[in-house]
């Protein structure tokens with residue numbers, strides 16, 4: 001089997017190593033310069049990674065690829081979630097298959113060149129879109145399958161749609177039939193949030209697929225569906241993820257700790273989405289709160305917490321770089337996590353949340369790797385150097401070099 005040697009990189013621990021890749025996997029991790037690791041290597045089958053930090057590739061656990069890059073098509077809204085949802089409705093008529101696909105492809109290539117090899121994207125499948133966007137993204141998933149693992153979440157509903165949960169149920173099953181992998185939705189924004197939540201979880205249980213819901217994306221503490229979701233999660237045998245959970249950050253600390261314990265006991269994972277929730281939440285209150293979930297309480301209770309980029313250049317967030325290191329930096333400054341914890345939230349934890357097996361410079365793991373020019377994890381999170389190399393299943397899929405004129409990206413897939 002063809003082997004490739006990555007020479008002289010350092011790991012997060014600081015140790016300098018040579019990493020041998022065979023096929024799709026990491027075959028060996030040896031101290032840098034170990035003679036055994038480089039003998040019998042024909043010239044050209046190694047890469048010098050001196051000065052690079054080598055780690056498992058990043059994972060984006062929560063994107064919205066059907067919406068990405070639409071910010072310039074809508075008038076600036078009022079910056080709230082309701083305003084963003086209303087603004088987005090106006091774009092849908094123009095969202096042809098070709099348009100959705102080209103925006104999603106551009107976003108995925110950027111994510112890959114930044115070090116990401118697996119992406120979970122929510123995709124609208126409500127009244128205006130039906131299964132159109134799901135089908136568009138299924139085609140993109142197929143096209144780019146050598147570059148990135150793309151998982152699709154059927155994101156049903158929306159306020160004012162005037163649809164009952166019977167109709168939503170059909171929309172979810174249609175989207176799953178069309179190729180979506182996971183049940184999603186935004187029950188907190190429905191007329192009957194508890195009924196909507198229960199229906200989503202019921203569909204996931206019936207179909208035997210994971211469920212990943214937008215939960216409690218509000219600073220209003222009286223909305224706390226997370227508690228009900230934790231109860232439901234103990235009754236179904238499918239993986240349950242709660243994205244956003246903003247209102248948990250607005251509970252009394254005792255309540256937050258109790259709910260976090262319930263979430264941990266139920267095995268529910270949480271995805272925090274700092275960029276969008278800093279943008280959308282807290283617009284109408286002073287002092288202005290930060291719209292983040294209670295990350296510390298969740299971690300203290302033993303909940304798996306990942307961090308995602310969510311919306312990028314759309315009515316929900318006009319900014320965003322499609323770089324998990326931007327998300328990690330926000331987890332440090334806005335969610336008060338250490339750089340090392342933030343790094344794990346965009347890597348190991350995010351990968352576990354979406355149910356993928358471990359990857360990284362560990363013998364036997366899949367060779368999904370990112371090398372970034374950085375002295376340490378703290379450096380990588382803070383400076384987010386553009387100089388990166390990315391391998392997926394043992395194959396180099398992207399390389400960004402920097403010369404005097406700036407970064408030069410090459411996505412090889």
Ligand SMILES: Nc1ccnc(=O)[nH]1
Nearest residue numbers: 064067214276311316
């Ligand atoms: N934060 C978000 C809520 C609902 N839809 C989105 O695209 N984003």
